[in-house]
Amino acid sequence: xxxxxxxxxxxxxxxxxxxxxxxxxxxxxxxxxxxxxxxxxxxxxxxxxxxxxxxxxxxxxxxxxxxxxxxxxxxxxxxxxxxxxxxxxxxxxxxxxxxxxxxxxxxxxxxxxxxxxxxxxxxxxxxxxxxxxxxxxxxxxxxxxxxxxxxxxxxxxxxxxxxxxxxxxxxxxxxxxxxxxxxxxxxxxxxxxxxxxxxxxxxxxxxxxxxxxxxxxxxxxxxxxxxxxxxxxxxxxxxxxxxxxxxxxxxxxxxx
Amino acid sequence: xxxxxxxxxxxxxxxxxxxxxxxxxxxxxxxxxxxxxxxxxxxxxxxxxxxxxxxxxxxxxxxxxxxxxxxxxxxxxxxxxxxxxxxxxxxxxxxxxxxxxxxxxxxxxxxxxxxxxxxxxxxxxxxxxxxxxxxxxxxxxxxxxxxxxxxxxxxxxxxxxxxxxxxxxxxxxxxxxxxxxxxxxxxxxxxxxxxxxxxxxxxxxxxxxxxxxxxxxxxxxxxxxxxxxxxxxxxxxxxxxxxxxxxxxxxxxxxxxxxxxxxxxxxxxxxxxxxxxxxxxxxxxxxxxxxxxxxxxxxxxxxxxxxxxxxxxxxxxxxxxxxxxx
Numbered sequence: 276x277x278x279x280x281x282x283x284x285x286x287x288x289x290x291x292x293x294x295x296x297x298x299x300x301x302x303x304x305x306x307x308x309x310x311x312x313x314x315x316x317x318x319x320x321x322x323x324x325x326x327x328x329x330x331x332x333x334x335x336x337x338x339x340x341x342x343x344x345x346x347x348x349x350x351x352x353x354x355x356x357x358x359x360x361x362x363x364x365x366x367x368x369x370x371x372x373x374x375x376x377x378x379x380x381x382x383x384x385x386x387x388x389x390x391x392x393x394x395x396x397x398x399x400x401x402x403x404x405x406x407x408x409x410x411x412x413x414x415x416x417x418x419x420x421x422x423x424x425x426x427x428x429x430x431x432x433x434x435x436x437x438x439x440x441x442x443x444x445x446x447x448x449x450x451x452x453x454x455x456x457x458x459x460x461x462x463x464x465x466x467x468x469x470x471x472x473x474x475x476x477x478x479x480x481x482x483x484x485x486x487x488x489x490x491x492x493x494x495x496x497x498x499x500x501x502x503x504x505x506x507x508x509x510x511x512x513x514x515x516x517x518x519x520x521x522x523x524x525x526x527x528x529x530x531x
Numbered sequence: 532x533x534x535x536x537x538x539x540x541x542x543x544x545x546x547x548x549x550x551x552x553x554x555x556x557x558x559x560x561x562x563x564x565x566x567x568x569x570x571x572x573x574x575x576x577x578x579x580x581x582x583x584x585x586x587x588x589x590x591x592x593x594x595x596x597x598x599x600x601x602x603x604x605x606x607x608x609x610x611x612x613x614x615x616x617x618x619x620x621x622x623x624x625x626x627x628x629x630x631x632x633x634x635x636x637x638x639x640x641x642x643x644x645x646x647x648x649x650x651x652x653x654x655x656x657x658x659x660x661x662x663x664x665x666x667x668x669x670x671x672x673x674x675x676x677x678x679x680x681x682x683x684x685x686x687x688x689x690x691x692x693x694x695x696x697x698x699x700x701x702x703x704x705x706x707x708x709x710x711x712x713x714x715x716x717x718x719x720x721x722x723x724x725x726x727x728x729x730x731x732x733x734x735x736x737x738x739x740x741x742x743x744x745x746x747x748x749x750x751x752x753x754x755x756x757x758x759x760x761x762x763x764x765x766x767x768x769x770x771x772x773x774x775x776x777x778x779x780x781x782x783x784x785x786x787x788x789x790x791x792x793x794x795x796x797x798x799x800x801x802x803x804x805x806x807x808x809x810x811x812x813x814x815x816x817x818x819x820x821x822x823x824x825x826x827x828x829x830x831x832x833x834x835x836x837x838x839x840x841x842x843x844x845x846x847x848x849x850x851x852x853x854x855x856x857x
Contacts, residue, residue: 360737
């Protein structure tokens with residue numbers, strides 16, 4: 276195709292997130308973009324990817340156009356390998372069976388901490404958000420990939436409330452708090468892909484998305500950005516990725 | 532009650548827990564009652580554990596009946612709370628929710644009803660991680676006062692819950708969080724089928740229902756269908772809750788409507804859409820309108836189902852049963 280195809284920010288985000296996964300991994304996914312990304316990876320490159328849902332499902336295999344409205348609906352179990360209790364599936368995280376946790380939040384900060392509980396002062400919140408669900412468990416016990424829309428009000432120096440821990444306050448604060456495994460591995464947005472620097476455990480840009488400049492990225496971020504020494508440029512979505520994604524979510528429930 | 536630094540955390544002593552159980556009639560007896568009569572098993576101020584999760588196997592019919600019976604000041608705990616929580620708060624039935632996530636559903640963003648009651652301080656929402664909720668019911672079911680977990684540590688979710696206690700493991704020295712047992716006064720659980728004694732079979736996703744049933748001091752089952760004890764005995768491996776943990780059985784077809792019941796019906800999403808649009812438009816007047824029409828208006832659960840409409844019920848049932856298609 277000669278002409279450049281248009282895609283939405285949510286589509287880009289989903290496709291870039293899917294590229295972070297590899298075959299054979301066990302992935303704990305929430306509904307929405309995380310599930311779409313995991314399913315996209317599973318169908319394109321990673322047939323041996325195992326998706327877990329906190330509703331109690333091992334080996335979910337989502338049918339195109341039949342996205343479940345939550346991770347607790349019967350649609351999540353179609354063609355799965357096993358159904359089990361919610362506590363049992365969450366305990367797989369604690370036992371160490373899960374390679375990657377895949378989630379989103381209302382705010383993320385420089386240390387990869389996520390907030391999905393309160394906007395403003397938690398004691399007198401401007402907005403009471405739904406809360407952690409399994410987010411805190413996933414973030415505490417597995418390597419975490421965060422997928423979210425890039426907006427200044429969402430990318431903040433310190434989240435208003437640490438619902439799901441990244442590296443807490445940087446350096447070894449995560450380990451010292453008793454979280455011995457896991458940590459935020461990647462943050463994927465519609466503008467860039469981020470990793471975490473080894474010592475300070477602070478977020479750094481590892482790759483800019485097509486057409487995004489350093490200045491534009493900084494203008495949309497609520498803290499001073501560090502850039503990796505060998506800054507990459509993200510490959511744009513391929514036709515194959517876009518076609519399959521649109522087949523999975525034909526009603527644009529999550530990718531509109 | 533056990534005191535921790537002067538504050539009661541609601542964890543009963545072991546003998547109190549055993550006493551509660553001894554007071555129940557655990558014999559093999561017919562426990563079938565009407566939906567209205569089942570409400571007498573819940574008293575004002577009780578701690579109520581709710582089965583299912585989000586929009587799945589929610590005991591909506593039982594919750595609907597408790598609201599109509601005018602129960603007050605309930606503390607309700609559930610793995611994940613959906614529109615059931617909206618109804619419980621807006622009707623004044625419950626003023627305290629204990630859960631890991633509370634909104635109508637991912638599809639609809641943040642519940643304005645939850646926001647209204649929690650942000651104005653009219654109701655309390657205690658947030659725990661999903662696994663912590665599971666381990667609290669598990670400890671309750673095991674007859675131990677707490678379970679150790681490795682999540683919540685270091686987060687603000689932990690800071691908000693002083694009733695969870697951080698320790699150094701006596702074996703490894705590692706930090707652990709002890710989450711207190713949750714033994715609700717009553718559990719409300721909806722199942723696909725059970726017999727008159729309360730031997731209950733759950734198809735598909737179990738969520739935390741088995742721990743919840745064994746942790747609670749009373750269990751009210753609602754069921755799509757009451758089957759014979761002979762039928763239960765033909766496949767005892769499918770029985771998930773034993774009769775001696777059950778105090779009342781109510782036959783209630785479509786007892787999760789407008790939520791789903793695995794293998795029987797999917798959520799009635801058009802009804803849910805209309806509900807969400809109405810109540811998120813105005814969490815006070817919208818809820819009042821909804822409750823007048825759908826909770827207080829109908830004479831019976833069947834009349835409520837008729838208001839949802841035969842089209843939606845059939846559509847939901849067709850989708851629900853399709854889970855067993857090849």
